[in-house]
Amino acid sequence: MPRLRLPIERIEAIPARVPTIRPHHLSFATVDAMDVVIVRVTAGGVVGYGEASTIGGPRWGEESPEGIAAIVGTYLAEAMLGQDAAQLNLAEARIARAVRGNFFAKAALSMALHDAVARAGGIRLADLLGGPQAIHLPLAWTLASGDTARDIEEGERMLALRRHRDFKLKIGAHAPEDDVAHVAAIARAFEGRASVRVDVNQAWDEPTAARFLPALAGAGVAMAEQPVAAWNVAAMARLQRANPRLAIMGDEGIATPQDALRHVTEAACHAVALKPAKHGGVAGTRAVAAIARSAGLGLYGGTMLEGTIGTLAALHLYTTLGDHAWGTELFGPLLLRDTLATSGIEFRDFAIHLPEGPGIGTELDEDKLGFFRTDRSRTSLPA
Incomplete structure (x- = not known):
């Protein structure tokens, strides 16, 4: 059976903010919206998705949504573009070496790569x-x-x-x-x-x-x-x-x-x-x-x-x-x-x-992402 090859062609990191249904009270902050970063990886023409979320921005830990997007879009992308996503052990080791700390950014990219490889094979991520x-x-x-x-x-x-x-x-x-x-x-x-x-x-x-x-x-x-x-x-x-x-x-x-x-x-x-x-x-x-x-x-x-x-x-x-x-x-x-x-x-x-379907079992809603993203002017949802 020929080995799957999935050269990484593109890595994107898009920050967004989604409101919560009620205030979420913690010892260090009250949260009424979640800051997330969607990571989109294209490898061998297949797209995979990952997500990082910060509760109250950097008030929980050291990473902010803006920082996560910057780390993924610059240093991690620099290290991973052109690499074979299908070689997941090598990919994770390379991600780990590319930057110190920044575990949220690394995790979002790790998940996106695994999602892309599972989709390319037509199987669930769990499989x-x-x-x-x-x-x-x-x-x-x-x-x-x-x-x-x-x-x-x-x-x-x-x-x-x-x-x-x-x-x-x-x-x-x-x-x-x-x-x-x-x-x-x-x-x-x-x-x-x-x-x-x-x-x-x-x-x-x-x-x-x-x-x-x-x-x-x-x-x-x-x-x-x-x-x-x-x-x-x-x-x-x-x-x-x-x-x-x-x-x-x-x-x-x-x-x-x-x-x-x-x-x-x-x-x-x-x-x-x-x-x-x-x-x-x-x-x-x-x-x-x-x-x-x-x-x-x-x-x-x-x-x-x-x-x-x-x-x-x-x-x-x-x-x-x-x-x-x-x-x-x-x-x-x-x-x-x-x-x-x-x-x-x-x-x-x-x-x-657990859902069926390849990868994580869902797709990214591009219209919703366009509405909630925070790195550019908000667009309107389609009628």
Whole structure:
């Protein structure tokens, strides 16, 4: 069988901003629109798509949408144009060497290349990666209005729709006492019907976490994500030992395989939040997941609230990684008022479902991209 050759002919990175259906409150910002960068790669005449998303721009991490677009469109394009996209291992190694850091930019290009190669072969991205071990994954939802009654009402609606029965609450922006009271009320409301987790997004120091994590565990909270600063792995380990009834999840602190290995060595968490964006793409995500699985840590399919394109790319990848003990959080498209893709994702029976079709299973809606892109004057949608 002749080897597939796909010389990379064009790489584009287009920033866009899509409004959310409601304000999304985090410890560091309130988000009412998502900044995304769509990466479009043409290789051997086949087009593949990737997406990077930043929650609140660079307020979450070091990369901004403008910076991601610039890195992809200049330094990464310079390194990759003319290379064979079908040689994915070489391509990922070349991307990794081309620039330091900039994991979101690398991930978007990695996903676009994998999408193009899968499309060229007429297969799903998951099949290119060895085949899915599941065709659907559990789907959590973040209750982030900040209002207890409103969050309970929203959760009840999600249960009635059979869309979500795992709820995460973003805390850390208010006094810890108030946050704990808010979480406890919601946990009581859903006791026996849904799980409740919290994400502190690094907002607490160790003494604060040591004081309030036991109260969260006592309220029935199952998991606490990144309660302290990403660098403070020793504190994560102490908090995990002190709270055996509460799973501690590493997120911002686990970007590289070396980060994952350190958390394993220091027994600093029981679970790992995967995100292709923070791991730099497909290869980095698989490496982190392999370390976590080898140590018996639970996997969680995280999100940077990507739209349909980035969410589908992550879903294809996650389905190939084995059991996700903590499910996934791939609800980004449900939080957005519109989509940049031509088809949606199937969300039902408390799960997100893998689509058929080549590549990630959808196409880029060029008209919508033209409307929402931020690097030039906005155009009008067709009548």
